[in-house]
Amino acid sequence: MGDHFEKGQHALLNEGEENEMEIFGYRTQSCRETLCLAGSIFSFGILPLVFYWKPAWHVWANCIPCSLQEADVVLLRTTDEFQTYSRKKVMWICLSALNSAFRLNPDNPFITDEESIINRAIRKPDLKVRCIKVQKIRYVWDNLEGQFRKIGCLEDWLSSAKIHLKFGSGLTTEEQEIRRLICGPNTIDVEITPIWKLLIKEVLNPFYVFQLFSVCLWFSEDYKEYAFAIIIMSIISIALTVYDLREQSVKLHRLVEAHNNITVSIYGKNAGVQELESRFLVPGDLLILMGNKVQMPCDAILIDGSCVVNEGMLTGESIPVTKTPLPKVDGSVPWKTQSEGEYKRHVLFCGTEVIQAKGACSSPVKAVVLQTGFNTAKGDLVRSILYPKPMNFKLYRDAIRFLLCLVGTATIGMIYTLCVYVLSGETPGEVVKKALDVITIAVPPALPAALTTGIMYAQRRLKKRGIFCISPQRINVCGQLNLVCFDKTGTLTRDGLDLWGVVPCDGNGFQEVHSFTSGRTLPWGPLYAAMTSCHSLILLDGTIQGDPLDLKMFEATTWEMVVSRDDFQLKGVPGCAMVVKPCGTSSQVPVEGIEILHQFPFSSVLQRMTVIVQEMGGDQLVFMKGAPERVASFCQPETVPTSFVSELQIYTTQGFRVIGLAYKKLEMDHHISALMRDQVESDLIFLGLLILENRLKEETKSVLEELISARIRTVMITGDNLQTAITVARKSGMVSESQKVILIEANETTGSSSASISWKLLEEKKHIACRNQDSYINIREEISDNSKEGSYHFALNGKSFQVISQHFSSLLPKILMNGTIFARMSPGQKSSLVEEFQKLDYFVGMCGDGANDCGALKMAHVGVSLSEQEASVASPFTSKTPNIECVPHLIKEGRAALVTSFCMFKYMALYSMIQYVGVLLLYWETNNLSNYQFLFQDLAITTIIGVTMNLNGAYPKLVPFRPAGRLISPPLLLSVILNILLSLAMHIVGFILVQRQPWYSLGIHSACTVQNDTISKLTVSPTAPVKNGTNGVFTSFENTTIWFLGTINCIIVALVFSKGKPFRQPTYKNSALHSCPVEGLHCHYAELQFHCVPCRGGGHY
Structure with missing residues (x-):
């Protein structure tokens, strides 16, 4: 389809979103529909089948292009590499059910918000709405904008004031009725698909249609045995697939049923x-x-x-x-x-x-x-x-190209067959059947399925390890990972924190560290009060629940939490406020308790949380807790010690997690809930530092060592302090002791000074700086002088990453190639970083706890969420094991699945080529293999090998290189081509040599002489110049030779291409596979020993 469209025919749906699509307008024409109907009848249903597979062809054949406003059919095309087409009919929603007041005054706005999409979608005066439904989402035609817009949600442009004003008092009954008709029901309907629908959908798969064509052809040639075998196997395969799809449908239906x-x-x-x-x-x-x-x-x-x-x-x-x-x-x-x-x-x-x-x-x-x-x-x-997002476009494209090559090869074979059999005087019917036979031989029907078999087995093995997958296509991608990003807290380090101590501050400087060992408590004061109340803990069923950091901080105070049932007279205070008060074991304090009136929860973007509290019978106070640098920026400068930076660095370089605390008295007489955050968070008094120890998980170091030894880059992306992140990277082995760390700090443009970037070698305190106008070459030379490529690591925070992305974009790739530690990263910056790595052709994995990592987990090629949930919207993979051991398991299984798919692909392609070469050689003598010979190769050898070849599990060790990621790669193509040439040479040599034997004769019975009595033990299967009435084919020495060589070649190829180390378990451990060739050889030997050649007199030798 060209890029030239009529005016208004083309637009974008969900522009800028993950599910962005192009949409094209078309209008059906009666004459075209009539011609297509006639074509469907005369093609005996083949044309509708093609339209089913190719929806774009269906639209192009039945419709003419038009503007989207006039269209009754739209064609959708995804904007990804696959460019998948789908066809949707434009539907009309009739609003005739509206009450009489609206019908009498159709010019009035139908809902209070005149700018709403709903008002713009209703066509007057007939009160109709045009809409389409794509992937369960409804889109209505916006008559003002001239495009389809998503419905079923409030508009993004609404301000907070408008939301409170327009919807704060509810909707009228009439407006609810209109919205209900246009937006549809609030249900997540996942129908339990009827078995007959699943069956039809599966049967209409091109793979099974080709199987049906092949079976019909085989029946016409009296090849009933293998045809029945294929029918039975196809029925079993279809039944298992339909069963799995039905189970998934039932499971998903039950998951969402309660919601409705x-x-x-x-x-x-x-x-x-x-x-x-x-x-x-x-x-x-x-x-x-x-x-x-x-x-x-x-x-x-x-x-x-x-x-x-x-x-x-x-x-x-x-x-x-x-x-x-x-x-x-x-x-x-x-x-x-x-x-x-x-x-x-x-x-x-x-x-x-x-x-x-x-x-x-x-x-x-x-x-x-x-x-x-x-x-x-x-x-x-x-x-x-x-609707899982398709993955690995290059692999899909390579498979299509290879299939087209096989189709081209089959076409050459068909032409050759037509020439040979027409010249030999065969009937037209026989010629056509022989030519069509070549297609079923050269293009194995099971080839597309071969690429998915490894995935199926790998998914099963992953499930046994507690790793669940909602996008199986990504398993193969796991095998290509060469960079893995990790969150720090809860991923590399333990969820639980240990309170190491508190460093109070009196304005002039920091005091000595106060530890909570041996029951020591902190003297009463604002810092103590902050520890008791500046948190988001809740009391649920008598148990305190919340963030582990908040829990450790509150437990150190030995206070208790209760829910106040008093009716507070304060403006805007919740009726059931949370109260904390000292218990019997607490030290004497001058207050009975503290009421938590309002909180601004912790934000990973803002890196802080704030609460408004009131001492019982006392003042209202504001407490802030968060990243020390952020907290200090909201404090009065004179209250922040001059040694703040050096004191902070002392603890962060040791790997401690440091939290800053601050407070002030609140003297504003407003509704507390109406206070804005910026009104509360100002002119604070710095209180001190909370020091917590976040220890590494036991598995972290060994897993990172395994990944690094396999030459898989590891990167830390965290919201924590930069110095803490560097220390954790050192302790975990992400950065070895012999490697240097270069700190990068970038500053925004301020006033007359341009954006700048500075480089500091952490060990030597060596400092390199440059401005936006400076030459980047000098920086690169300075970096290269410090150490060799790969022996140093860059560390920077989210602010610097943002500045470099905007002002030093040409330098960003160099930084990312050696960047290992990214700290103080917001969720949006994490996603951007993953995307930048992907632009450098990395296959990126992301492992996190799923909290503020959701964007990065979805952006990565492979996202792994450490969660107890079986399915999470955060990522395609979910591990129930709460540590990073799942990452190497995923990579191993991904590599095994990828290698298995490629092995199966090569085997199926070579098996078809072996049989193709043999059959074409026999066609030269107007000969062919017998039904039982085909049956032995197709069923006893190839099918069993195809099933058992996939049983090799993943190799337990990660090696420092990845399997080939493309089907059409020089090594893979070379191995396939060389094996085809070897097979061709074997067949040609065998074909010629057998004809040069002294006992060879066109009349096969002339070989049955006393001098050649050993020949009676040769396999002489039906096929050749002497007609065998029982099989309807000919017998010959060439036939036996070609069949024997082909069968042996199939067995050899299976053993050669069933790879074990370094990505899969050794083949000798796959007892089911290596027993198949042995049994095949036994059968061959038995055939040679006991099969008798019929003599002229009817007896046997």
Whole structure:
């Protein structure tokens, strides 16, 4: 299809998103449809079958191009390398069910928001909406913009003020009705596909259609035995596939079924509070959340109150997460932009569990429905399972090219066959059958399936190790990984933290370290109060739950946590605030307890959290906790010690995790929940440093050593301090003691000075600096002078990475080639870093806990989430083992699967070529193999070998090189071509030599003489100039020779191409495989020993 389109015919759907597609408009024509119908009849159903496989051809044959506005059919094409086509009909939604008030005044806006897509989608005056449904998502035609737009979610351009104003008091009944008709039900429907549908879909697979063609041809040639064998094997294969698909369908249906049957409470403008099934929810509805342990049936923006939720299904991390209400800020800035990338802190995602819901001033918790159905986070997870993204385009392209080469070879063979048999005077029917035979021989029907067999076995083995996969195509990609990125906390290091001590600060400097050993407690003061209250812990069923860091900090105070049931008179304070108070074992303190009134949860982007508290009967205070550098930046300069940097470096270089603490008194008389973060986080007083020890997991060092010895690069991407990250890299072996670390610091343009970048050799404190205008060549020379390539590592933080990306882009590849430690990275920066590595042709793996690594896990070629969940939207792979041991297992299984696929591919291709060469040689004598000879090669040898060759497991050791990643690579092609030439030479030599034997005769019975009595033991299968009535074929010495050589060659090729070390277990351990050739040789020997040649008189020798 060309790139020239009619005006308005072409557009982009989901522009800039992962599922971006091109969309083309077409209009059906009756005359074209009539011609296609006639073609379908006269082609006996072949044309519809081609249209089924090629939807683009179906559209091009039945329709003419037109603008999208006039189209009744659209053609979709993915923008990835595969450029997959799909065809969708344009549907109409009729709004005739609207009440009379809307029908009488159709010119009025149908919903309160005049700029809404819904208003722009309704065509007046007939009240209809054009829409298409693509991968479970509904898109409506925007009459103003002239394009299809996603429906089922609130518009991104809405500001927080508009969300509060337009949806804070609920929707009218009429507006709910309109939204329900246009957006569709709030359901994640995964039908249990009927068996007959699965059966038809599987049978119409090109592989099975080719099998059907082959079977029909074999029946016409009386080759019934193998035809029946293929039928039986195909039925078993189809039955197993249909069974697996049915089980997956049932499992997925059960996973989402409960989501569609939840009773919820909503508030309507003219109906008040009402209960209804969650399927009737629409974007804009005002949800009322009451009680604990509530399953979210949709994505919703929290606008009043706070919630604690478990997002394990999404992130793989089961630590409770606090959600805060979306602040009501005046202005037109979109609410996501206003939240500075942390909008998720205000969103309750579908499929997550609300553990606690606390409203302000005893009022219920309120949330505005943001997205429904398959637009939600859970819907996205289900769609990623239903429509997995295809992987490894080069492998797919190579397989197609190789198949085309085989088709070309078969075409040459067909021409040769036609010439030979036409010249020999065969009937046209026999000539056609012989020519078609060549296709079934040269293009083995099982070839496409050969590439997936290794994946199936590898997936089974991974599941036994507790590694689950929702995208099996990525298993082969695992075998190509040459760079693996790791998160630090919870991945390389333990989840649990040990509180090492506290370093108080009095403004003039730091005091001595206070340790909590032997029951020592910290004297009462703001620092002690911060440790008791600056956290996001919750009390659930009598147990304190939350972040491990918060737990360790709070446990050190020996205080206890309770839920206050008092009705606070404070403005905007939750009716059930959390209270911490000293217990019997605590030291004497001058307060009865501290009430936690409001919190701004920890943000990995902002690198801090803040709480507003009140001492019982005392002042309201603000406490901040976070990265020391960030906390210090919000403090009064005179309260931060001059030795801050050196003191911080003392602990971070030892690998400790350091947290800064600060506070101030709050003197503002406002609604606490209405206070903005920037109003609270200013003019703080620095309190000191919290020192925690984060030890390496036992498995970390050995796994990293294994990867490094296999020449697989390891990179750390963490949100922690740079010095801490460097120390962990040293201790884990990611950076060896003999290797140098170069710190890179880049600064943004400020005033008259341009962006700058500095380089500091950590050991020698050597400093190199350059400006934006300086020559990068000098920097590279300086780096190369320090050490050889690969003997040094770059370390930098997220801010420097951002500056280098923007101002020193030409230097970025050099930095990434040696960059090992990336600290203080935000979630967005982690994703960008993974993408930059991929641009350098790395196959990138990412391993993390799934919390703030979600973007990077999805961006990587192979993402592994350490989680107890079997399936997570965070990544295609999920490991139940909470350490990085899963990474080498994945790489080993990926390499084994890739090698297995290639071995099977080469074997199937060579087996077909061996038989192809033999048959063409026999065709020269107008001869052929007998049915039983074909049966022995096809069934007893090839099929059994094909099944057993895949049973080799992964080799237990990672070697320092990867298997070939392409089918059409010089080594692979050379091995295939040389084996084909060897086979050709063997067959030709055998064919000629047998004809030069002294006992050779065209009349096979003339060889049965006294002098040649040993010849009676030769295998003389039916085929040659003497007609054998029982088989309908000829017998000859050439036939036996070619068949014998072909069979032996198939066995040899199986042994040669069944690779073991270094990527798979040795072949001798695969008892099922090596027993097959032995049995095949035994059968051959028995055939030679006992098969008798019939004599002229009817007896046998």
